[in-house]
Amino acid sequence: MAALKGSEIAEHNDAKSCWVIVHGKAYDVTEFLPEHPGGQKIILKYAGKDCTEEFEPIHPPDTLDKFLDKSKHLGPVDMGTVEQEVKEEDPEEAERLERVAQKPLLSQCYNLHDFEAVARRTMKKTAWGYYSSAADDEITMRENHSAYHRIWFRPRVLVDVENVDISTTMLGSKSSVPFYVTATALGKLGDPEGEVVLTRAAHKHGVIQMIPTLASCSFDEICDARKGEQVQWLQLYVNKDRKITQRIVQYAEERGCKALFITVDAPQLGRREKDMRSKFTDPGTNVQEGQETDNSQGAARAISSFIDPSLSWKDIPWFQSITKMPIIIKGVQRVEDVIKAVEAGCQGVVLSNHGGRQLEFARSGIEILAETMPVLRELGLENKIEIYIDGGVRRATDVLKAICLGAKGVGIGRPFLYAMSAYGQPGVERAMQLLKDEMEMNMRLLGCNKIEELNSSLLDTRALFTHTSTPPDHLFSSAYESLATPAQRPK
Numbered sequence: 173m174a175a176l177k178g179s180e181i182a183e184h185n186d187a188k189s190c191w192v193i194v195h196g197k198a199y200d201v202t203e204f205l206p207e208h209p210g211g212q213k214i215i216l217k218y219a220g221k222d223c224t225e226e227f228e229p230i231h232p233p234d235t236l237d238k239f240l241d242k243s244k245h246l247g248p249v250d251m252g253t254v255e256q257e258v259k260e261e262d263p264e265e266a267e268r269l270e271r272v273a274q275k276p277l278l279s280q281c282y283n284l285h286d287f288e289a290v291a292r293r294t295m296k297k298t299a300w301g302y303y304s305s306a307a308d309d310e311i312t313m314r315e316n317h318s319a320y321h322r323i324w325f326r327p328r329v330l331v332d333v334e335n336v337d338i339s340t341t342m343l344g345s346k347s348s349v350p351f352y353v354t355a356t357a358l359g360k361l362g363d364p365e366g367e368v369v370l371t372r373a374a375h376k377h378g379v380i381q382m383i384p385t386l387a388s389c390s391f392d393e394i395c396d397a398r399k400g401e402q403v404q405w406l407q408l409y410v411n412k413d414r415k416i417t418q419r420i421v422q423y424a425e426e427r428g429c430k431a432l433f434i435t436v437d438a439p440q441l442g443r444r445e446k447d448m449r450s451k452f453t454d455p456g457t458n459v460q461e462g463q464e465t466d467n468s469q470g471a472a473r474a475i476s477s478f479i480d481p482s483l484s485w486k487d488i489p490w491f492q493s494i495t496k497m498p499i500i501i502k503g504v505q506r507v508e509d510v511i512k513a514v515e516a517g518c519q520g521v522v523l524s525n526h527g528g529r530q531l532e533f534a535r536s537g538i539e540i541l542a543e544t545m546p547v548l549r550e551l552g553l554e555n556k557i558e559i560y561i562d563g564g565v566r567r568a569t570d571v572l573k574a575i576c577l578g579a580k581g582v583g584i585g586r587p588f589l590y591a592m593s594a595y596g597q598p599g600v601e602r603a604m605q606l607l608k609d610e611m612e613m614n615m616r617l618l619g620c621n622k623i624e625e626l627n628s629s630l631l632d633t634r635a636l637f638t639h640t641s642t643p644p645d646h647l648f649s650s651a652y653e654s655l656a657t658p659a660q661r662p663k
């Protein structure tokens with residue numbers, strides 16, 4: 173078949189007939205327009221043109237094969253005949269590229285905060301907006317981190333700590349560390365290769381990776397990037413169409429995923445204003461087939477309309493009937509629901525508020541953990557279920573506090589995204605190594621050789637439940653206008 177000319181594609185440039193070019197091939201997306209999860213607007217913006225650059229960062233390569241009927245695949249385009257958009261100089265982008273060129277050396281990053289600082293200066297606005305944002309005034313996001321500062325250590329001394337072993341098992345799988353890469357969507361916003369960068373770094377460091385439903389890479393790409401005995405878990409947003417969910421879960425088991433984490437704190441994705449402000453209009457198509465979406469405000473809204481808000485405890489037996497994978501409920505925020513998870517026969521829970529991206533003023537995972545464990549012990553249930561937590565973990569001391577309080581492991585999200593966005597795979601590997609070094613040192617200083625020795629006697633948690641000061645309420649204080657200043661005092 174002769175290659176199509178650019179001028180032929182350009183004639184199909186509206187909703188009545190809409191052709192686009194992706195990776196040098198033409199596609200008739202006219203009938204697909206109303207089904208596009210990210211809405212019609214973003215496609216019509218590129219009607220009759222080459223949209224590869226916009227398409228690539230967050231659409232898995234198999235998207236068009238999976239969602240567009242073969243009859244609409246029009247074949248190769250003679251790209252020499254395609255008029256390329258002349259990009260006017262974008263001063264903001266030029267400044268950003270300048271900052272990228274001048275970013276610190278990777279060896280100058282000494283902790284996870286350093287990666288965030290570099291990412292904030294070097295990431296594209298939409299990408300930073302999506303990764304960094306949290307719900308409403310982002311108080312819970314800051315509380316996730318500051319809650320750890322209300323816990324102090326009671327270290328042991330004169331213990332032979334020459335040999336320290338920070339390895340553990342999680343859900344029956346070996347792990348070199350008691351932390352894992354948690355599920356975070358749209359990896360290609362941070363790095364053109366997306367989630368497979370996290371996979372490769374996780375393999376290098378023996379860290380378990382949770383594969384997100386809303387990944388930019390295809391599920392197969394992420395599984396194919398797994399090496400040897402590397403362990404991956406699946407994070408699931410449950411689709412209103414249970415047939416789609418069943419297919420995803422059973423395929424994940426077939427592909428060797430070792431556990432199913434069902435996310436339950438997002439019956440609707442939270443209101444993340446930084447993300448909305450960046451007016452993200454090109455969401456990932458890993459959202460599942462044919463859902464109408466509102467893409468007027470941020471990626472979160474645009475990619476989450478398929479999520480089933482009717483999900484409830486009564487659905488757990490159905491999940492147990494379609495998979496043998498251990499089932500973990502991710503996003504539990506009170507001990508009563510931990511007990512419900514035990515009663516439902518789940519193998520684990522993640523005490524989590526989704527990194528502060530969901531319900532504002534939800535408590536931190538570490539505080540819920542401190543509430544949960546004594547109750548489970550009292551009921552003799554502490555060995556019936558594995559407890560994980562995530563949110564705000566930025567130091568190995570945070571991980572150690574969680575394990576001392578009874579967590580089996582800790583999920584880490586943004587830090588690995590920032591390390592990837594700023595420095596690619598070497599960045600993620602360095603972030604993991606820094607955490608491992610901190611773990612080993614702090615275990616020694618705590619007077620412990622192995623993870624199993626960590627227990628609550630090593631902590632002073634008296635301050636944990638007293639929220640003497642909530643994290644700063646930046647938006648309020650920046651907007652609040654007091655008449656106290658002479659300038660505004662009425663005459």
Ligand SMILES: Cc1cc2c(cc1C)[n+](S(=O)(=O)[O-])c1c(=O)[nH]c(=O)nc-1n2C[C@H](O)[C@H](O)[C@H](O)COP(=O)(O)O
Nearest residue numbers: 303354355356357384435526527562563564584585586
């Ligand atoms: C930072 C981030 C977190 C997301 C995340 C995307 C980003 C950019 N996304 S989201 O788009 O829907 O909100 C997911 C997700 O796909 N599924 C999920 O279960 N949790 C999602 N989370 C929550 C994540 O799994 C952890 O609960 C959270 O990141 C832990 O907090 P830290 O980032 O402070 O480590």
